[in-house]
Amino acid sequence: MSRYDRTPRSGSERTNLYDEITGKIIAELEAGRFPWVQPWGKATAKAPLGLPQNASTGRAYSGINILILWGAVVQHGFPGQGWLTYRQAATLGGNVRKGERGTTVVYADRFTPEDEKRRARETGEEPGTIPFLKRFTVFNAAQCEGLPEDIAVAMPPPPPGLIEPRVEALIKATGIDFRIGGDRAFYVPALDHVVVPPPQAYFEPINWHRTALHELGHYAVSRIMPISGA
Known part of the structure; x- marks a missing residue:
């Protein structure tokens, strides 16, 4: 609104x-x-x-x-x-x-x-x-x-080869809403999603994987020790 x-x-x-x-x-x-x-x-x-x-x-x-x-x-x-x-x-x-x-x-x-x-x-x-x-x-x-086709714009996927297949499979296996984009990395417990900058924005490819797994760690902790009252 x-x-x-x-x-x-x-x-x-x-x-x-x-x-x-x-x-x-x-x-x-x-x-x-x-x-x-x-x-x-x-x-x-x-x-x-x-x-x-x-x-x-x-x-x-x-x-x-x-x-x-x-x-x-x-x-x-x-x-x-x-x-x-x-x-x-x-x-x-x-x-x-x-x-x-x-x-x-x-x-x-x-x-x-x-x-x-x-x-x-x-x-x-x-x-x-x-x-x-x-x-x-x-x-x-x-x-x-859900916008009309002439207005809808999709975020382009990362170029092939930048994400290690085993890490990509692990992310998918968690079932979490994992979003790639922006210039900040974070996990939002209330909305249960992770956001990580695109792999091509990193100075070294390995650091994207470190960041992604770090944020997934926050997700895992929230599952093991959920916030009181949530």
Whole structure:
């Protein structure tokens, strides 16, 4: 579901949002990836060149949203530039996959209150307007399932030969929801799935296997010693 507030925001709230977005972009520009901190680099984006656009309406994003969505494509290695709100995905007959995290974009505009419109009609003056800012949470089409064929985008599988067959067989045998993509490795107990960056992002192939098995270890521990109340 898109998250936004129709209530006009104060100047300080708008400033905070601008600062938040600016800080995120600066962090991306300054971020370094070091082999002794984590054994993988940035995921490589597979999306075609072009402006990000709303996959439902076909409308291209503009302004700061272009940088935000390009950054998300690079960070997570998404294969397409199409984006949807949670509600738009549902309207198209699909849904956002469980556990997926959205990207926040913004929409800035002005509106004219009804009392200002009346005052303008009575005085012949220009009506006053109030600036507002909305936040929207959008998801890449690759984070969704069940979308129409002309919109659906699948994450490409790793190139053949990068995953040791015995490790791949072990992963499948666990029955866990094992996802490959992004630039972080983690296990989500509440949603029971593992996420690991793609093998091609690692400096050494063996380190992908170490990372994958490490995260599977968290999964195994959660099965042996389940969280109280879960």
